[in-house]
Amino acid sequence: MRTRQTVMSVLSLLIVLGIAGTVFAGKGGTVVVPLSPTPLAANAGLQDSTGTAWVQVDRGTVFIDLDLGGADLPAGTALEGWVVDPGLQGGPGGPGLSSVSDADEIFGTPFGDANIDALVDDAAYALSTGLLVRLGNGHYQGRFAIDNNLSPYDAVVITLESDANGHNYDPRPGTPVIVGLIP
Ligand SMILES: [Ca+2]
Ligand SMILES: [Ca+2]
Numbered sequence: 001m002r003t004r005q006t007v008m009s010v011l012s013l014l015i016v017l018g019i020a021g022t023v024f025a026g027k028g029g030t031v032v033v034p035l036s037p038t039p040l041a042a043n044a045g046l047q048d049s050t051g052t053a054w055v056q057v058d059r060g061t062v063f064i065d066l067d068l069g070g071a072d073l074p075a076g077t078a079l080e081g082w083v084v085d086p087g088l089q090g091g092p093g094g095p096g097l098s099s100v101s102d103a104d105e106i107f108g109t110p111f112g113d114a115n116i117d118a119l120v121d122d123a124a125y126a127l128s129t130g131l132l133v134r135l136g137n138g139h140y141q142g143r144f145a146i147d148n149n150l151s152p153y154d155a156v157v158i159t160l161e162s163d164a165n166g167h168n169y170d171p172r173p174g175t176p177v178i179v180g181l182i183p
């Protein structure tokens with residue numbers, strides 16, 4: 001019985017991966033993003049994590065597959081995926097190019113305040129791709145789609161959210177533990 005359940009679990013995983021491959025792979029514009037732990041991953045015992053993201057830049061989809069390498073998440077935490085554009089003062093992952101511009105501000109100052117606009121332009125911009133879902137055995141996946149292209153974004157980042165995105169959580173990124181540059 002145990003063996004049968006295991007076989008069914010593996011089959012289910014393959015079916016899920018197969019569907020994901022159909023939806024997220026093939027068709028021009030899919031880029032493969034290898035994911036690696038950041039130096040901060042060791043703070044949570046996640047330094048052996050490995051993973052891959054598939055990004056369809058023009059179609060606005062992100063699929064993340066992550067293996068914690070035998071580790072467990074710290075109690076009361078959650079993993080969240082992001083795509084990130086560095087700010088004028090830098091950002092995650094190093095050499096990405098900031099897409100900050102004034103071309104979207106012809107009809108008024110963002111936030112109605114030039115000082116706040118400058119601070120926002122300095123900071124990295126992170127678009128959440130949602131929480132990663134645990135599949136078992138330290139295996140996590142995330143999927144995301146938006147009606148927009150993802151061309152400004154230079155990195156896929158996974159953060160560890162130590163408030164577990166409970167009620168009234170901070171929607172900004174927590175600790176970046178996994179990163180990959182979008183080529
Ligand atoms: Ca702008
Ligand atoms: Ca950019």
Ligand SMILES: [Ca+2]
Binds near residue numbers: 161170171172173174
């Ligand atoms: Ca947060």
